Amino acid sequence: MSLEKSYRYEILLQAIEVFTQRYDKSALFEFAFDFANQLLTLGQSALFIREDDRLTLIHTRNYDIQDYHIPVTEKLNRLPLYHGRPISSHQLNTYFSEEFIRDFSAAHVIPLINDTHLVGLIVTDGKSAGEFSKDDEISSTIMMSLVNSSLENNQRFLDFQSINQELDRKVFSLFVLNQSIKALLSELNVRKLYEMATDVFSEISGSRVTSFGIYDPLTHRIKLKGYRNVHSFHRLYAELKMKEIQSCPNRIVISMKEDSDLLDQLFEDTSALLELEAEYIILIQKERLIGLVTLSDSRQNTHYDSGTIELIETLASSTYIALNNAQLFEKQEKQKREAESKLNVLQMYNRLIRTINSCRTREELLKLSISTLELGFGVSKAFFAFDNGKAYEVAECTGADLAGETFVFEDHVGQNIQDEIYYDYFANRLNTCFADESFCEKLGESTGIVIAPIQMNPEYNYNGQVHRPYGYLIVTQTAENLKEEEILLIDTITRNITPLIYHMDQKETFIFSES
Template identity: 25%
Template sequence: MSQLDTNTSVVSQQFGKKWIDCVAFFTQVLTEEQIYTYGYQFLHDISEWSSSAIFVLQDHEYICKNEIGMSSEVKHHAATEKLKQWPVLQGRVLYHPYINFLSPDFCQKNKVTISIPMIVKDELKAFIIVTSNDEAYNFPWSEEEMESLKDLMNMSLTMATERSKLKHSQEELNQQIFSMTMAAQCSRMIMAETNLEQLYRLCIDVVREITTSRATSFGLYDPSEQKMKVKGFLSLEHKTCHACSFSVQTEKISGDQRIFHIDRDRAMLEKIFSNPEKLKDLDAVYLFLLADETLLGFLTIGEAASGKNYDDRTLEQIESITKGIYIAIQNALHISTIQHQKEEIASQLEAIKKFNRMMKNVNSCNDLEELVEITLQTLAFGFNVHQSIFVLGTQQQHQLYQNGYPQESTIHMKDSFWNRDVNEFYFLQGENAAEDFVYVSDGKEHNGLIIAPIKTDELALEVLPIGYLVITGLPGAVDEKTLLIIQTFANTIAPICKHLHEKKIDQHLKMDNQAIIFQDKIQDHFSQKENLLPSLRVFYKKWRKKPFESPQHPLLLEYPESFYFDQLILVIERVPDTVSSTCFDGSFVPDSWNNVVDTLQNID
């Protein structure tokens, strides 16, 4: 075998091994980006080039994406019409000095000796240049071998491009299927929703999901004010909507157009809205009218989150959904009206039932204290009253029972409370409404005042009512129905209150046995002395009742163990500090019944 044949055989074996490596590399599942980076680097290394660079098409220009062993002076090449003809007219690897598709200046400055096109379906996606200062430099590949490598690389690039397009098409198709499925499901949800507030939010969520709008709003027309009021606004940038309403010039909508571009259809919008420029406050790009022949509302969408313009398919999809929204809103409005009427009837029925329950509880009371407690609890639980006072008696002689105030609070009725027309029902709304009539030391601002006199027609000839229900902690806005129930309740408990009040006085202040009862209680205490009971204290106060009247002193009503005889009011205190000493003339701790007798006889 000759030396030439031996060299040819060695070269052939070397090419065969490298070709197998190239096939193994470029038949992998690669992306375009991987071919432009790793594929280019692999080709550079296996071809044993000293310096090279790859230029990739980006925005109508070929940009140097990577370079090895060189620093190109020209980093880009214009995508000229001549360069675009390279794949069509020739499509082969070009060698110096026949690189006629690239600009001479580019070839000269970069010392281009080989130019390899990267082609996908007659489109030049990129090209590789091999540079050398030696124009006679011998490269390891023959022209045929270089063409084979170029075809292998372009085949891999074509497959990567097709896979990318297929993947993009699949994603787009999946997105369309998802959008259509989502639109169908959401349309069913919209048509099924009957709650207006939830329907507003649902409409915004549906439209935003389909359009990826940065700002979405929903408005409803109010014919009483001739304004379109914004019921919902949602911004991806968490902006706040400052435009709450838009004046409407006409609620009669002519024509079939229901989609309006905020800028391009400005003239049309001016026929509907008095101030269409305020729609910009909603960051709106498109407005969809909810209308048949009569205006009902609108939907707006802003720019898409992707920054792209909305296509016709998306706009038609939203228009189709708005037709369903129109029907859903109409249904929800009708249902809301019916529901409101049902609630009003149910509320009236519940008010009657509540009043009956209240009276049933009151009628079952056995004493005045139970009546007061049930009355105050009824106000608290039945009407959500936070603070209330039961006033029993007149200005000169009265008792106060409270509910909802701190135990340490000091409460008394001011002179203005007694100097007003005490037979009138009072209702005042506002934070300072109660301060002119009631003093409370809790330091809180009370949000209103209700004064309901406890009186009936039977007591009409009396100078004063027998008591009052005073409410200072209202549960917010109070309707006329609640006021009427409270007033009726106060009037209804009047005869019961009077009866129990008189019963308590009669039972508690029978003069024929007060001294005997007092003696029995004292002697009973000393008879149990061995049980180590705490010492009791006896408080006394001189007081003379008027002739032919029953004694009705407040102390006799306030303390359960109180007695009146021989012009003395006596109160037994069994637990220390439970009796207010300031209300009495004095007190003492007895050690026997005889000691009690001696002490009382010596009181001046």
């Protein structure tokens, strides 16, 4: 074996050792250039690396050329598929311009190929001594295969790393999604759920600004319940006016840029969405629309990929179930509280009836009734008043010193309380009910007013009007607003004590006449 062949084999073995290891792509290009010069003993040589749609000169040896670019033509793009080997002098005109061949005195080109893509090339004017032989062409082909295999293996490894990272990210996202869905489904407090859903969508999507709104089917408005900006503590409260739609759209994720027509069909005005910096709208819906989520651009400065969109769709479906469950639970709890409240009222009413049935005098009856209202329902100011022929005279009271005081009603109030209870929830409006201002001053402040008539035997006069009531139970101040069932109870109390008062008065009249 000649010395030249021995040297060449040694270089090839070194090249095999180098190119079967893993290096950065830029280092592989450098190695390829160095080994090509050593293996082929080139005279002048240059290394080009592809940047977008052109090949850029990176290194030269013995050439006095700088800042040179070769446009990547359609023929060069197809070179890896239809040629795929070093290009000799007689083939250069097929792929390269006359200008390039002349500038570099090109005699031989080694393409650098990654799979089916041309990523660079080495050009030379020939050997430093002698002409390219058959052995040189074989060595050049072997060298090119080594480099291209190394480039391809390197790309496969980078692709594997990228896929592995993507899988790790997806596994982590699925784990976070699973835990988040568990937390959402276990939360039955609607207000806490709003905040939790906002945070979960923000974390899963990576959105910089996230908002969460609930749909009101009566007003067709989305009321913002949650807002999160990861770069500030700023809070935003807004409403989105939606159009009345017959059926929910089949879409869950709506893009502000790509689905502008659909947004126009759903919203009366999209200016609030711009204020929320929305890029995507997530509809929380199945059989009906419950709410929506807005997502801004990603805080990682990346686009939302298909995997992230799938996670968001899954999260939207789970959020619908969680919201639906929480709303049903809240409704059941409200019904339970109302039922318990009504039961308490009925129990109180039952005790009151047993108590008043044991009363022997009207004074005792009125006093016990007032005390029951005071202790059982938080009534702090109330009184009974009865007709003395000219006005109504206070008979029993609590919360104010009104013993013996008389009053008359304003005409519009007196006409409305002949036989039905009258109530007004507004505070400090006694002067609209009572004609005497001094009586209002003695009553003092009020939280509202309830006037329950005590009508003995409603009889109509010749004008068809009911005779004025025998008396009234009037409540003007309570610890809390009276509920509907409590107002009904006051009316029921007056109707139940009416016959007792009537019989007690009849008994007193009879005893007085007998004496």
